[in-house]
Amino acid sequence: MKAVHLTRFGDPSVLGVVDLPDPEPRPGQISIDVTHAAVGLIDVFFRQGLFKDQEGLPQPPFVPGLEVAGTVRALGDGVTGFAVGEQVVTLSATGTGGYASVLVSDQALVISTEGYGIDPALAVAAVPNAAMASLALTRVARMSAGESILVHGALGGFASAFPGIARQLGASRVVGSVRAGKLEAASATRLPYDEIVDSAELPDALHGQTFDVVIDPVGGAVRAGSLDLLAPSGRLLLVGNASGDWGSLIDSNRLWLGGVTVSGFSAGSYIPAHMEELRPAAEAALRAVADGLAETEVDVLPLADAVTAHERMESRSVNGRIVLTP
Template sequence: MKAVQANQFGDPTVLTVVDLPDPTPGPGQVTIDVTHAAVGLIDVFFRQGLYKDRPGMPQPPFAPGLEVAGTVRELGEGVTGFTVGEKVVTMSVTGTGGYASVYVSPAALVVSTAGYDIDPALAVSVVPNAAMAHVALTRVAHLSEGESVLVHGALGGFAAAFPGIARQLGASRVVGTVRTSKLAAASATKLPYDQIVDSSELPDALSGEKFDVVIDPVGGAVRTHSLDLMAPGGRLLVAGNASGDWGHQLDSNQLWLGSITVSGFSAGAYLPTHPQVVRPALEAALKAVAAGLGETEIDVLPFSEAVTAHERMESRNLGGRIVLTPDSRS
């Protein structure tokens, strides 16, 4: 099989296309002929070696890739409910392995897209993240029908999954924030936001509006401003640190004064210990995407342009997703 590997930690040029033996599924596993693999910010962080000293994090050589779409290639012992050739989408618990023409996945993390008229590029771009957003909103942030939601970094790969799932769960209002450079892209987005504002103008940009749930994959100053934008009893979901400000801290006095809850969410930490939530979340995500709640801009590139894909990710000026394919298909 073909795979894009990071042969060492470093800049995007450490990514190379290599030939590797085709894997076979073990008990409870499925192999997938990959048609599309999404590129995410976590792929960039892993390639850079940002988490290299943390237990269980990938070490070179490894193939990045959290989100995969394709067709079932082979079923491992004990696997039922799938047929060879069936269109599927899945996500990696380790956050790696997706940039390959054949991918091995636990069957429990695979969901069929048969019966849904969803382009595989859209499926891989949105469904896994939407499933994680569903888990985050229902199991961690405990969103209730009629509540309002604020999403920072509104067009980012993970953040962009929240408005559709929030709508599916009955949110009354969904607002996003983006950097100034992304305002033009935000004005053209098909994502179901009521409003998108400039994060550099927070908290004033929202004229005193308060939110029940705030999703923050950005961090830094945006996280600080979040506390000023929360209704009493609100929940702040910390879901990333795209700002790169790893020394940022919150004032705990603001938490008790506002009766605010702060919770973290990392799919890599949560899903392995709560596997029973994965399939219902994937099925909910499929329904949301099929209903048009996950439309986003997608650029499709071949594996041979993985370096370009990562360079573009590092620019942080994307208004949608980048997807890699084992060849030049679109």
């Protein structure tokens, strides 16, 4: 199979296309002929070696890639409910392996997209993230119908899944924030925001609005300022750190004085402990995407352009998602 491979941590130039043996599914696994592989910030962090000292996270050599779409190639022993040729999307159980023409995934992580009429490029760009957004909003933030939502980094890969799921759950108002350089793209987005504002102009740009739930994939100064944007009993949900500011701290005294909650959500830590919740979240995600609630911008590049994709991710010049096709 063709695959993007790295043998050491480093800048995007460490990525190269090679030929590797086709992986075979073990019992309980499904092999997939990959048509599209999403490029995520977590792929960049893994390539950089940001988590190299954390047990169980990828060490070279490996093939990056967490999310893929494609068709079922072969079923491992004991797998039921899927057929060869069926259209699917999946997360990789290891967080790697997606930038390839074949991926093996655990059955529990594979989602059929048959019958939904979703383009596979949009499916890989939106369905896994929408499933994670559903889990984050319902299980961690405990969002209720009628509540208001603010999403920072509103056009980003994961962030862009939240407005559609929030609408599906009955949000009364959904507002996004972006940095000034992305305001033009924000004005043209089809994502279901009521309004998108300049994050540098917060809180003034909101004219006194506060929110029941604030989603923060950005970190840094945006995260610290989010406490001022929470309504009484509001919840700040941390879902990433795109700013790269790993030293930012939150004053815990403000939590009890303001009666607010700060929680974290990471797919890598949440899903293994709550596998039974994944299927309902996937069904909610499929409905949201099929209903046009996750029309994020998708830029499709050939697998050979993985270096370019990672350079663009690092420069933060992406509005939506980049998807690689073998």
